[in-house]
Amino acid sequence: MAEVVLSNVNKRYGAVHAVKDVNLTVNDEEFVALVGPSGCGKSTTLRMVAGLEAISGGTISIGGRVVNDLPPKDRDLAMVFQNYALYQHMTVYDNLAFGLRNRKVPEGTIGKEVDRAAGILGITDLLKRKPRQLSGGQQQRVALGRCIVRHPKVFLFDEPLSNLDANLRANMRVELKQLRERVPTTSIYVTHDQVEAMTLGDRVVVMRDGWVQQVGTPLEIYNEPRNLFVAGFMGSPPTNFIDVTVAESDGKLYAEAKNFRVRIPQNRDAALRPYVGRPVTLGIRPEHIVLGEPAPELEAGFDGGINVTEQLGSELLVGITAAGTEIMVSRIDPQQGLTLHESVRLSLNPTHLHFFDRDSEEAIV
């Protein structure tokens, strides 16, 4: 069983508290993605699991064994680095064999393992070349090969696709998923790209400033963000945030802002009633706003002026001034004729409203 458990893990660099009380259980053969902006502590956490950083507080265990004091080589894991970290002057074969040779594995076994790994990754033709003769994508495959050749308990990935160009990155994502089918292994994957996190992870961990913000499946994170940051960080284009005040009228709750009055659905009553008269933040994703008049009983319409249009071919993105702020609307028909500064009628989908406490930024549920 190769479960990775992080328990109250902390990391301090002198006065800087880089990782704060991280608790996480990665189940056997699960692929967990750690995502967050630069400096949020995701790489540091990964490196603590790897043994490349000392742990200031808490414990990390792999396969039931606490590994705090074990050097990296004894933790039975493999790591893929952002800069590939291949041994430049060794051939691809020797790069793959290095770890096995250091562990005194007989050459015959090494040959078999290397061939197997090379076959899985499609780099058998490259075995005699040196890293500087390979493209970025090929080098990354060799780095992956270095991982699987040893059959470790855990794979660690530190932003492995960040150095590749956009098209290659998309291809490699697919290849990584295929690799997971063939070699299912407990994995922790660090990235700042939320698309990678969503597409690759069984579960996603969102981090910020050293704290874990939320842990959940990609869909949970997307649809039920626990705070303002998660709502704004995950998903592209990002969630729209509108400063509203909760008002009551005829026993119904409304979210009000400048030229903006939207009915809060009944099922949110209990949560939001305590906030009557107080300001809150309303969050709504661009794809949940549509052009046109909503059904009258929903009371979910408002007006706005068009600021900017972005033609993507598959959809139209429109930036609109409404409710005293800038809002992005997506998934508009790309053929829709819209002119700048035109005033339009919009409606939002009330089942996808998110509310956040103005001070704590927590979701109001």
Place this chain on the structure above:
Amino acid sequence: MTAATTTHGGSRTPGFFDALAPGGARALFFLSVTAVLFLFAFPVFWLVLTSLKPGWEVFYVHRSTEFTWGNYVDVLQEEIVLNAFINSFVIATAATILSLAVTVSSGYMLSRFRGPIANTWFGTIYLFRCIPYISWVLPLYFVTQWLGIFDSYLGLLLPHIAVHICFFSWIMKGFFDGIDPSMEHAALIDGCTRWGAFRRVALPSAIPGIAALAILCWLWTWNEFLFALILTSHNTPMITVVMAQFVHELGTEWNLMSATAVMTMGPALIITIFGQKYVIKGLRI
């Protein structure tokens, strides 16, 4: 992200100390460092000690207890020594100032220009850097005599400058390589001439490098021996030559000789302590 440290051992690249137990590693480390320090510092220390001993005590330096400044006084009263110090100082300073002017522009050219003239210059300098000093200082003996500048300031300055060009153009080139040329391009677009861009943009950015070069150049000239030996005679004694003569002729007067040596070493010590950062900059190839 802040710099990471590995879990085991504090070095950035794993050193062989990490293989030992922590206590043993530290002990070995401090022992090695101490041994190295001792090896490098001891001769200097010993020389200074010897220079502070009166004549008869010099033979039992390690056992005697007398100290005196007398050696320094005696030595400074020798006219030749005093002259030598003055001459060396003047030549080192003058050579540095004059060389800088020429070397800086030479280095700039090596850094920024390509093309046949630049390549020829590159090759010439490289070639002359490799030629042994003895090969050209022998005929320089005659050249300086024909030009009537043998055994004079000029007769030393000009050859030194010639050597400086070959040696220090490289260092200046290195510094200019490290300065982003886009600033100069911006200046050219803003209406500067090439010379103007050099003077107003590249040069100010290169000042730390020039300072490093000046220090190295001065020290090198002060310490130089072979040119001084061959190109001077009685008129222009240089301190390094005077030192060497002490060793061979006044072999038994080690106390006087060591006093002279310590004084000759003076600039080096001062520069090492206060100008370290510049020196290290200049030593990078």
Place this chain on the structure above:
Amino acid sequence: MLLLVGPAAAVLVLFQIVPILIGMNASFRSWALYDPTKTWVGLKHYIYVLSDPVFMTVVLPNTFLLMFLSVAISLVFGLALAHLLNRDFLGQRIVQTIVLLPLMVAPVIVSTMIRWMFNDQFGIVAVVWEGLGFEPMAWLAERWPSFSIILFTDVWIWTPWFTIILLAGLKSLPREPYEAAAIDAAGRWRVFTHITLPMLRPVMLVCIVIRSIDAFRTFDQVWVISAGGPARGTEVFSVYAYIEAFQNLNFGRGSAAAVVGGVIIMVVGLLMYRVLNRLMEVSR
């Protein structure tokens, strides 16, 4: 652009190119400093030098031996020291200052210091040596002890140079290959040979070639410590040329020797670069 280089070129021509040409010219003439005529004698001086047993069996071997040993020993110690200094510890500034010292002091002074220390009657080394019970040794009276002192001086002066440059090199190495090696269970020595050395190869190569070319033309240390003695046993190439020109007053012969040495070092320098480049490839 020409303006930049003009004055430098002028100085260079007058004080390097012209003298070298004169030197080469002199090497073909019977040019004694006491004899005003300079008759052309063709290759007479070259033949003399190249058939001079002292030159071929003592001077050249000495010079090459000094060059190889000094560079090799300084490199090894310099690399070790660079590793030692590659961590932050208390007093690093002081250590760095002391390590820089040998480079800043004039070689003449260093040679003087060390010659004093090895003085066979009163030098501190002699005192310690005899104190430990060994027979008194006349260091400068025999060839190989003298040579060893000269070698020691050269290593003392130049190890810091290697140290500083290699330390800068070490500090600029990327971190990730070391981390990958840590995960790959590489032992300390393997990390050094398979990761550090290959990455340092370009820097080391340049250092070796530059330092070798310089070591070949060593003059100051040899002159001050032994003046080429005893009985010319520690003479190196530049001392040989100097003696011929300024002690034997045979300028023509001195020039010929200087030219021979110059050609040798240029050829050797080029060869060294090629060979070393090949030699330093490590793939396993």
